[in-house]
Amino acid sequence: MPVRRLQQPRGWAWTIAVAILKPVLLATTRQDWHHGERIPATGGVVLAVNHTSHVDPLTAAHLVYDHGRLARFLAKSGLFRNRFLGFFLRAAGQIPVERESHGHAAYAAAVDAVRAGECVVVYPEGTITRDPQLWPMTGKTGAARIALETGCPVLPVGQWGAHELLAPYSKRPHLFPPTTIHLSVGEPVDLSDLAAGPVTTEVVHAATERIQAAIVAEVEVLRGEKAPAERFDLRRARAAERAAREAQESERLEDRDQKQDTGDGGDTP
Structure with missing residues (x-):
């Protein structure tokens, strides 16, 4: 039985x-849910969740639905390119994120949804964690x-x-x-x-760090262990991978040129 019954209309897609x-x-x-009552019964709210699996949105939606709300997710735009799936997702109020637009349209749609009193679910990591132990990333x-x-x-x-x-x-x-799906909702x-001053880049990053730290704290309780002191940085990891590939390619080309110079790499007259 739901913890709190849904009050808003579901629509055909949600039905x-x-x-x-x-x-x-x-x-x-099996549901091991903690503090779901903290999800407000009405009004705009953002739920920020860590991401470990493609099934996360279903388990999060289950938590939100059984606490009387409909979850509006920011979802990858590729899911909407399928004619029928896209029609269904839009009917369910889901929000496509276009990478090419740097998320501007999705951000505006999410802001409008919150102002309209919706419950918007965001995965701040942007993708499934690449941390080897599945801890939340930056x-x-x-x-x-x-x-x-x-x-x-x-x-x-x-969530865990x-x-x-x-x-x-x-x-x-x-x-x-x-x-068993473990989900714990923290305090706001x-x-x-x-929010009291100008919304600068520094302010946004400080707010992001607070949100991510609060998510990590909830995951630590669920896992019964401490997270690494430094969070996995996907951008840094990708940059390191690119640098390693470029170094390998440079080394390969240099080795090829040396072989050609010494006559080992091609036909000799």
């Missing part, structure tokens, strides 16, 4: 999604910017267990025995001092 997906989730997962600024623009509460949500139901980037779910992140 179909709940009829199909909720029985599947109830059959394949966060992007979307959740912070939405909160600073609208003044809405930001609730950090730690979805990766056991569907491993990162896997296509084969582990359906039985049922996986205090951004009042940051």
Whole structure:
């Protein structure tokens, strides 16, 4: 039974999604939810959640729905390119994120949704964590910017267990025995001092760090262990990978040129 009954209209897309997906989730997962009552019954709010599996949105939506709200996700635009899936997602109020536009349209849509009293779910990492132990990575600024623009509460949500139901980037779910999904909703992140002044780049990054730290704290409680002192930085890791590839290519070309100079790399007259 839901903890708090839904008060807002579902619409046809949510009616179909709940009829199909909720029985599947109830059959394949067990719910270990903490402090879901902190999700406000009404009004605009942002839930900021860590990301470990492609099934995360389903388990998060389950938590939100059973606490009387409909979740509006910022989802990759590729999902909307399929004619039928895109039609369904838009009907369910989901928000496409276009990478080429640097998220400007998605940000504006999310702000409008919050101002309209919706519950918007954001994954600040932007993608499934690449941390080897699946700890939250450094966060992007979307959740912070939405909160600073609208003044809405930001609730950090730690989740653990979805990766056991569907491993990162896997296509084969582990359906039985049922996986326990741990979700913990934290107290609203205090951004009042940051919202009092101009919204500068420094302010946005400070707000982002507070939100991400609050998410990590919730995950630490669920996992019963401390997170690494330094969060995995995906941009830095990708830059290091690019540098390594470029160094390898440079070394390969240099080796080829040396062989050609000494006559070892091609035909000799």
